[in-house]
Amino acid sequence: MRVIPGQAQSFELRSLIGGIYLPALFFGIGQWMIIPAIPQFADELGASVFLSGIIFAARGAGSMIGDVPSGLLMSRLGGRVTMTSGVVLTAVTAAAMGFSSGPATLGLFTLLNGVAFALWHVSRLAYMTETVPVEYRGRALSLVGGVTRVGFFAGPIVGGAIAQFGGLETVFFAQAVVVGVAALLVATRLPEPRGGDAGTPERPHVSLRSVALAERRSLIVAGSVAITLVLIRHGRQFLIPVWGREALDLDPFEIGLVFGLASAIDMVMFYPVGVVMDRWGRKWVIVPSLLVLSASLLLMPLTAGFVSFLLVGLLSGFGNGLGSGAVMTLGADLAPPDAAGEFLGLWRLVGDVGAVAAPPAIGGLEDLFTLDAAAAVTGIIGLAGGVIMLLLVRETLTRSREPARASPR
Incomplete structure (x- = not known):
């Protein structure tokens, strides 16, 4: 583990509020808004119960597909670019899910939504590994887990209310808006890491x-x-x-x-x-x-x-x-x-x-x-x-x- 003398003395958890914790809250709410809606929307589009299950599982499969490439991109492009890209891609794929005209289209964009989630998750974790001193890391990452749990709790309630009044497809559009706010926060409020961002030219790349x-x-x-x-x-x-x-x-x-x-x-x-x-x-x-x-x-x-x-x-x-x-x-x-x-x-x-x-x-x-x-x-x-x-x-x-x-x- 890298030791940086004096880094812990100058670090404050509140420095991550705008660029990490608020985006994580918005992202978590948006994520859990659509998860209960995916199988219901698939059924509405004419998918069988079995096919609805496949479509629902596509998001997890997309996350697995995106895990390793996300780590590679983080090392080459840095935290701000990679995290912003992941959140923007999540918003775009969520909107595309709402415009889906059939089960196949919904399944494809659900898969890509999972890839986008991996890009956001892995790059955020790598960024915090680089920037948070080890003696603050437990609190910093448990706070990420905490705000994600708030999203788990609130997202289905918000998504259910939106679906009740606007239809299931509006839930996906709402996620695009909520996650778009997260993207704006990451792009404008994420602190620059001390000692250079991951992926800068002075850091050698490894296989x-x-x-x-x-x-x-x-x-x-x-x-x-x-x-x-x-x-x-x-x-x-x-x-x-x-x-x-x-x-x-x-x-x-x-x-x-x-x-x-x-x-x-x-x-x-x-x-x-x-x-x-x-x-x-x-x-x-x-x-x-x-x-x-x-x-x-x-x-x-x-x-x-x-x-x-x-x-x-x-x-x-x-x-x-x-x-x-x-x-x-x-x-x-x-x-x-x-x-x-x-x-x-x-x-x-x-x-x-x-x-x-x-x-x-x-x-x-x-x-x-x-x-x-x-x-x-x-x-x-x-x-x-x-x-x-x-x-x-x-x-x-x-x-x-x-x-x-x-x-x-």
Whole structure:
């Protein structure tokens, strides 16, 4: 990890409000406005249930396709250009989705929307890796996770209201407008990094293959923890509504209430979690997050009604909140200074494997065995990830040569 004497003394988190946190908030709201609308709009355009699922999955596939190229572009063009390009491309593809005349067109632009999301996400993480001192990194990235969770909470509500009054296609146009505001903020308010932007001519470019080989232990061992944490998070999002509907016969309002209250607990934890990461280390949040999430899934088969289901849902929200920004922070810590963009593109790809694999893996376990078994196996995978993080991944929190005295405001 690069050590920059005196950098921590002059750094303030509030310097990132205009160029990182506000754009992340607008982007998160816009993203979660359209995600529930995609399968509904596909159905409206005449797609079958199976084809609607393919179209919905295209966004995740696009993100995986874009992960590694996004890291390469970040290293060559720099943070401001790459992030602005990602947000602008998101707005353009969202508008194109709204103009789609059939399922094939919608699927194509949904795929490109996922590529744009990867461009924004990877370049933002690489930029923050370059600019945020290591002893502020936990708080800085947990705040990103926090504002993204606000978008997760508010986006579907806003998108649903817009669709109710203007039709499903207007949700995509609204995302284009909201994300356009984010693009303007990135282009005008993003601070210039100290020591030059990533991708400037004085920084030599390295091959992706050499980065993968040099950092193979981090990508395999720490990457398995990232896969596990992302998989169990997405597994939780999939299992809560399915378990509530199929096992407990709860109505949509009750399931939504559990999900909403769990998300509320999740949202309020991001800053305390960041403080813990920066004071005591990354393991202090990643291991408990995996253990608590695993416990919630292992307890799910024991629920017998709404109250017990609500308690387990709240426990899962607490566990998810414990990991706010953790995968991003761990990746940023492990990124080599001379190849941060390339490494973080690979790191993001590793994490996306867990996101894409979770729903079909859990669905497959349910088909082969039972829903109880699917929840239990997912919980056991989370426990295994916690053990790997505790025993095999080094603590990545280090200190600059001079003590940090800057205000965290």
